[in-house]
Amino acid sequence: xxxxxxxxxxxxxxxxxxxxxxxxxxxxxxxxxxxxxxxxxxxxxxxxxxxxxxxxxxxxxxxxxxxxxxxxxxxxxxxxxxxxxxxxxxxxxxxxxxxxxxxxxxxxxxxxxxxxxxxxxxxxxxxxxxxxxxxxxxxxxxxxxxxxxxxxxxxxxxxxxxxxxxxxxxxxxxxxxxxxxxxxxxxxxxxxxxxxxxxx
Amino acid sequence: xxxxxxxxxxxxxxxxxxxxxxxxxxxxxxxxxxxxxxxxxxxxxxxxxxxxxxxxxxxxxxxxxxxxxxxxxxxxxxxxxxxxxxxxxxxxxxxxxxxxxxxxxxxxxxxxxxxxxxxxxxxxxxxxxxxxxxxxxxxxxxxxxxxxxxxxxxxxxxxxxxxxxxxxxxxxxxxxxxxxxxxxxxxxxxxxxxxxxxxxxxxxxxxxxxxxx
Numbered sequence: 001x002x003x004x005x006x007x008x009x010x011x012x013x014x015x016x017x018x019x020x021x022x023x024x025x026x027x028x029x030x031x032x033x034x035x036x037x038x039x040x041x042x043x044x045x046x047x048x049x050x051x052x053x054x055x056x057x058x059x060x061x062x063x064x065x066x067x068x069x070x071x072x073x074x075x076x077x078x079x080x081x082x083x084x085x086x087x088x089x090x091x092x093x094x095x096x097x098x099x100x101x102x103x104x105x106x107x108x109x110x111x112x113x114x115x116x117x118x119x120x121x122x123x124x125x126x127x128x129x130x131x132x133x134x135x136x137x138x139x140x141x142x143x144x145x146x147x148x149x150x151x152x153x154x155x156x157x158x159x160x161x162x163x164x165x166x167x168x169x170x171x172x173x174x175x176x177x178x179x180x181x182x183x184x185x186x187x188x189x190x191x192x193x194x195x196x197x198x199x200x
Numbered sequence: 201x202x203x204x205x206x207x208x209x210x211x212x213x214x215x216x217x218x219x220x221x222x223x224x225x226x227x228x229x230x231x232x233x234x235x236x237x238x239x240x241x242x243x244x245x246x247x248x249x250x251x252x253x254x255x256x257x258x259x260x261x262x263x264x265x266x267x268x269x270x271x272x273x274x275x276x277x278x279x280x281x282x283x284x285x286x287x288x289x290x291x292x293x294x295x296x297x298x299x300x301x302x303x304x305x306x307x308x309x310x311x312x313x314x315x316x317x318x319x320x321x322x323x324x325x326x327x328x329x330x331x332x333x334x335x336x337x338x339x340x341x342x343x344x345x346x347x348x349x350x351x352x353x354x355x356x357x358x359x360x361x362x363x364x365x366x367x368x369x370x371x372x373x374x375x376x377x378x379x380x381x382x383x384x385x386x387x388x389x390x391x392x393x394x395x396x397x398x399x400x401x402x403x404x405x406x407x408x409x410x411x412x413x
Contacts, residue, residue, distance in 0.1 A: 033274075035271060035274075038271070038274070039267060039271070042266075042267050042270065043267070045254075046262050046266060046267070047259030047260050047261055047262055048254050048255070048257045048259050048260075049254070050259075050260040050262060051257040051258060051259055051260040052254055052257060054260055055257070056220070060260070063260065064262060064263060064266065067262065067266070068262075068266055068269060068270050068273075071270050072270055072273055072274065075270075075274050086244075086247075086248070086251075087248065087251055088251075089251035089252065089254055089255045090247055090248040090250070090251030090252075091251070092251070092254065093247060093250040093251040093253075093254045094247050094250075094251075096219070096254070097217070097218065097219030097247065097250065098219065099219075100219035100220075135245065135248060136248070138245075139245070139248050139249060139252065142249075143249070143252065154214070154249070154253075155253055155256075157211075157214050157215065157218060157220070158214075158218040158220075158249075158250050158253045159218075159220075160220060161215040161218055161219065161220010161221060162211060162212060162215035162220055162221060163220070164211065179211060182210065182211050182214060183210050183211070186210035186211075186213075186214060187210075189242075189245075189246070189249070190242060193242065193245045194238070194241075194242060194245075
């Protein structure tokens with residue numbers, strides 16, 4: 001029951017004190033197969049996942065199936081969620097992102113395509129290690145510093161992928177303007193989000 | 201150090217983080233990022249931006265039974281084990297490619313062989329592994345669509361540039377391509393091809409009927 005999630009909240013450590021509500025719900029699903037916790041996640045995220053795919057151009061029916069499948073993956077893979085590495089929304093977005101590639105293949109089965117970042121033990125360079133809270137703070141700062149124009153084009157890029165001509169049509173802008181706006185927004189994001197400068 | 205040279209473009213990286221690349225392109229970018237930990241970390245940060253975009257979306261109401269249906273599926277699913285697909289026969293491949301099934305090697309000219317990477321397809325776009333022996337070139341060719349290539353071992357040079365392990369090259373249909381291997385070891389590449397490769401020149405015309413690339 002959802003009581004488990006409340007329990008997690010009660011005995012929270014300094015790390016989980018920064019954890020968002022949704023992160024606690026995912027942990028309750030992982031630890032106790034808590035259906036009430038899952039239902040609350042579903043109520044919040046499924047309609048947004050559906051909206052995400054509809055913005056990407058899918059019809060409502062397919063988008064609803066997509067949202068259901070993605071939420072089933074949340075249930076199955078909840079134990080891979082590491083709240084110190086990613087926020088709940090980021091983790092669920094990543095599931096949707098991997099899932100969207102599967103949908104593109106028009107195949108129902110679980111694919112062997114490289115999934116991003118669902119496993120907690122991905123090696124990372126030490127200088128890139130920031131806590132989830134630090135990452136979230138930087139992200140907020142970055143989003144504050146982007147212009148509304150840049151934010152609009154980034155948002156659309158998340159829905160439309162590399163279909164820059166569709167983004168251009170949606171914003172009624174020349175293709176070149178869309179591309180240069182994305183590049184400038186990415187330069188700003190790098191400056192703010194990357195902990196250290198350097199070469200690799 | 202030739203850092204950040206021959207890497208993925210910002211637009212393509214963003215599309216990758218967003219899940220908006222075709223699966224074959226995504227496979228090549230994933231292979232490339234396994235050689236570029238800093239860019240890979242940036243891609244993960246872009247996904248956090250994706251999480252925020254997801255939160256900010258105006259919700260689309262789900263059907264009345266949507267939740268009940270998924271809960272019913274979790275019942276059936278309870279014992280389902282997650283078994284990853286088996287590793288393929290090439291331990292030298294980077295981790296993102298290790299569990300993709302591979303077709304047989306095919307001869308493609310002197311010192312050149314190719315094998316299909318099964319799975320990631322999108323219409324005419326697919327993934328291949330290409331191995332070229334030291335000093336050899338592929339036949340001159342042009343492409344129907346964009347070709348993304350990532351060097352996995354060795355190095356090759358085109359008319360103007362040199363590509364080493366981990367480097368990525370984007371070529372479009374205007375590029376006339378004749379990479380020559382400049383490393384002492386064979387050059388192994390993973391490539392996403394869109395459309396047929398058109399061979400050019402007398403050797404190409406000779407080979408075209410026999411070469412299925």
